[in-house]
Amino acid sequence: MDATIEVRDLHKRYGRTVAVDGISFSVRPGEVTGFVGPNGAGKSTTMRVILGLDAPTDGTALVGGVPYRKLRAPLRSVGALLDAGAVHGGRRAHHHLLWMARSNGLPRSRVDEVLDRVGLASVARRRVGGFSLGMRQRLGIAGALLGDPPVLMFDEPVNGLDPEGIVWIRKLMRSLATEGRAVFLSSHLMRELDGTADHVVVLGRGRVIADTKVDELISTAAGNRIEVRTSKRSEVMTVLANAGATVAAVDADVLTVHGLEGERIAALLTEHRLPFGELRQHRATLEEAYMDLTQHAVEFTAEA
Numbered sequence: 408m409d410a411t412i413e414v415r416d417l418h419k420r421y422g423r424t425v426a427v428d429g430i431s432f433s434v435r436p437g438e439v440t441g442f443v444g445p446n447g448a449g450k451s452t453t454m455r456v457i458l459g460l461d462a463p464t465d466g467t468a469l470v471g472g473v474p475y476r477k478l479r480a481p482l483r484s485v486g487a488l489l490d491a492g493a494v495h496g497g498r499r500a501h502h503h504l505l506w507m508a509r510s511n512g513l514p515r516s517r518v519d520e521v522l523d524r525v526g527l528a529s530v531a532r533r534r535v536g537g538f539s540l541g542m543r544q545r546l547g548i549a550g551a552l553l554g555d556p557p558v559l560m561f562d563e564p565v566n567g568l569d570p571e572g573i574v575w576i577r578k579l580m581r582s583l584a585t586e587g588r589a590v591f592l593s594s595h596l597m598r599e600l601d602g603t604a605d606h607v608v609v610l611g612r613g614r615v616i617a618d619t620k621v622d623e624l625i626s627t628a629a630g631n632r633i634e635v636r637t638s639k640r641s642e643v644m645t646v647l648a649n650a651g652a653t654v655a656a657v658d659a660d661v662l663t664v665h666g667l668e669g670e671r672i673a674a675l676l677t678e679h680r681l682p683f684g685e686l687r688q689h690r691a692t693l694e695e696a697y698m699d700l701t702q703h704a705v706e707f708t709a710e711a
């Protein structure tokens with residue numbers, strides 16, 4: 408089976424509410440794809456439709472090339488964590504997973520393997536009712552991994568977790584992608600995906616407003632700038648502005664430059680015999696790139 412999710416021209420309405428308004432995107436193997444947008448943007452709806460929990464009003468959502476409902480062994484094809492609170496509190500972690508494994512024809516040995524992988528082996532016989540939110544998230548992730556699926560989906564997995572839990576989830580997402588799986592991860596905060604996602608699909612009011620590699624998004628962001636220290640501020644400003652850069656004075660002897668590479672700046676200043684100190688590169692964060700991307704989409708920003 409292909410490790411992919413393919414969403415094409417997907418629409419979903421609930422009565423008069425348009426939750427998803429004609430979106431298309433792909434989630435590819437070996438990558439973490441972040442699915443970002445403010446509350447109500449349509450992320451959970453899209454995930455539910457991909458998992459066959461809701462029928463689309465129009466369009467298609469395929470997992471490994473087929474609609475979810477046609478998958479012969481769903482847990483072996485796609486694992487998902489939508490709501491960590493969905494497990495009955497009276498159940499023991501091990502039994503919960505064993506029941507899932509049995510009902511999907513998966514070997515019992517997988518239960519111990521996934522409990523180990525998510526770090527719950529030592530509490531496997533405890534009742535889920537006594538689990539912290541972080542432990543419940545881990546149990547939900549264990550369930551998603553049970554069938555060793557090539558495609559994984561997680562809806563806001565870091566919500567409410569402590570910093571240690573967040574770091575753990577990030578590492579896990581990266582390692583799942585490194586194993587060649589397609590990992591689809593939603594969040595309403597772009598900064599949660601910094602360092603985790605390779606690709607982002609940004610949703611606003613049921614529409615895709617960006618579908619891009621994270622590196623490309625960051626490299627074109629206005630937050631990318633180079634700081635130049637010089638005693639000849641106005642001469643340097645003139646030379647760099649004439650070369651097409653946007654230059655702003657930060658301090659008596661510090662300028663920030665957008666739109667020119669460090670090497671080019673150094674070459675120009677040397678050529679014009681202008682003195683300069685160290686050139687400091689500031690790389691935009693994913694959050695800055697996101698703000699930059701959405702600042703023109705007034706409606707979207709207001710909603711966010």
Ligand SMILES: Nc1ncnc2c1ncn2[C@@H]1O[C@H](COP(=O)(O)OP(=O)(O)OP(=O)(O)O)[C@@H](O)[C@H]1O
Nearest residue numbers: 421424426444445446447448449450451452453595
């Ligand atoms: N079952 C439903 N019945 C009616 N409206 C719904 C239903 N599910 C979602 N909606 C509406 O569809 C829109 C998109 O909701 P959705 O939950 O998909 O957004 P989201 O991006 O996942 O937001 P959140 O981060 O809050 O979960 C919202 O306006 C929501 O109120």
